[in-house]
Amino acid sequence: MNQxxxxxxxxxSEFHGNADVIWLSTNGLASIQRAQKDQSRGYSIKVPNQxxxxxxxxxxxxxxxxxxxxxxxxxxxxxxxxxxxxxxNRNWISIRVIENDWHRQPSxxxxxxxxxxxxxxxxxxxxxxxxxxxxxxxxVIQYPGEFLSNDIREALx
Numbered sequence: 001m002n003q004x005x006x007x008x009x010x011x012x013s014e015f016h017g018n019a020d021v022i023w024l025s026t027n028g029l030a031s032i033q034r035a036q037k038d039q040s041r042g043y044s045i046k047v048p049n050q051x052x053x054x055x056x057x058x059x060x061x062x063x064x065x066x067x068x069x070x071x072x073x074x075x076x077x078x079x080x081x082x083x084x085x086x087x088x089n090r091n092w093i094s095i096r097v098i099e100n101d102w103h104r105q106p107s108x109x110x111x112x113x114x115x116x117x118x119x120x121x122x123x124x125x126x127x128x129x130x131x132x133x134x135x136x137x138x139x140v141i142q143y144p145g146e147f148l149s150n151d152i153r154e155a156l157x
Contacts, residue, residue, distance in 0.1 A: 063087030
């Protein structure tokens with residue numbers, strides 16, 4: 001069954017071949033890809049209801065405020081983290097932050113990194129649902145089939 005995408009987080013270093021990618025649906029199902037060196041592991045989790053309610057409440061609140069990113073031009077090979085979420089009007093709010101600039105961001109922006117880390121930490125006690133080897137520089141970000149493909153395309157515009 002197709003899920004409606006609610007939140008995504010893409011932390012991808014092409015140079016190092018590392019990635020943490022999160023796709024979270026409106027009903028708390030998450031698909032998480034973690035990659036290091038030459039191995040990609042995929043996880044499917046159901047975020048506990050209380051945790052999901054906290055995430056939803058924060059995102060709803062964030063969507064009703066003006067989020068301002070402290071921006072600068074990235075230098076080559078700097079990692080740019082992309083994340084986004086639906087506001088209360090179901091419009092996508094997409095944000096890009098240079099990895100080394102998280103600490104310079106307003107607390108509302110930093111909170112998204114905290115949310116992503118909490119979701120990623122949930123995978124530490126799970127077995128992956130798939131494992132894939134990849135050659136250096138050839139990591140492919142997985143777009144989970146359970147989400148509507150048009151939803152992902154719209155989010156990543």
